[in-house]
Amino acid sequence: MSSCCIGKVLNEYSFKIESLNVVVLKALARSLNLEDDCFLNQYGKTSKINARFNYYPPCPCPEKVLGLKPHGDGSAITFLLQDKEVEGLQLLKDDQWVGVPVVPDALTINVGDQMEIMSNGIFKSPLHRVSVDSKKERMTVYVLHASNRKEHWTCITDETPRLYKNITFTLDFMHKNYQLGRRANDACKI
Numbered sequence: 001m002s003s004c005c006i007g008k009v010l011n012e013y014s015f016k017i018e019s020l021n022v023v024v025l026k027a028l029a030r031s032l033n034l035e036d037d038c039f040l041n042q043y044g045k046t047s048k049i050n051a052r053f054n055y056y057p058p059c060p061c062p063e064k065v066l067g068l069k070p071h072g073d074g075s076a077i078t079f080l081l082q083d084k085e086v087e088g089l090q091l092l093k094d095d096q097w098v099g100v101p102v103v104p105d106a107l108t109i110n111v112g113d114q115m116e117i118m119s120n121g122i123f124k125s126p127l128h129r130v131s132v133d134s135k136k137e138r139m140t141v142y143v144l145h146a147s148n149r150k151e152h153w154t155c156i157t158d159e160t161p162r163l164y165k166n167i168t169f170t171l172d173f174m175h176k177n178y179q180l181g182r183r184a185n186d187a188c189k190i
């Protein structure tokens with residue numbers, strides 16, 4: 001595919017994911033009996049979409065090497081189109097790494113750190129990592145929606161006081177913490 005075609009396809013894909021993002025954010029709000037737009041409104045005009053192709057080449061020592069080290073996504077929501085055949089994504093559940101199965105043509109939708117903060121800890125941003133395969137390469141397409149806004153507080157009540165500090169949670173902030181081996185939302189906890 002030529003670079004012009006890739007750009008066009010990616011642009012189209014991002015627009016489709018953008019509409020899906022609206023559906024998911026509204027559904028999450030509704031599930032908490034909040035106004036449909038309450039998470040969307042918190043994005044304001046600073047909403048950002050990032051797309052990334054992740055390529056994991058075969059690795060002769062998969063037991064010693066990770067494709068991506070453990071992290072939480074710095075987004076509100078992440079949409080991942082997994083490789084059609086090769087598994088690799090793992091979630092930490094009850095202190096065990098659990099593989100996320102490949103479902104061809106399905107999207108894996110992940111809650112990110114910003115949604116954990118916006119929901120005051122109700123929706124958790126799971127810790128995940130990527131393993132590599134000794135024989136097969138793997139490719140995934142990752143699109144995230146994030147906000148650069150400072151105020152993101154929806155689910156604070158007298159019974160559930162604010163759990164996170166009032167700081168601007170940018171993707172840079174997430175990456176700085178990632179490089180230091182820390183979770184950005186842990187650094188935001190009060």
Ligand SMILES: O=C(O)CCC(=O)C(=O)O
Nearest residue numbers: 054073088089130140142
């Ligand atoms: O490639 C994958 O399966 C996951 C990628 C991921 O977690 C990320 O890019 O943040």
Ligand SMILES: [Fe+2]
Nearest residue numbers: 071072073128
């Ligand atoms: Fe991730």
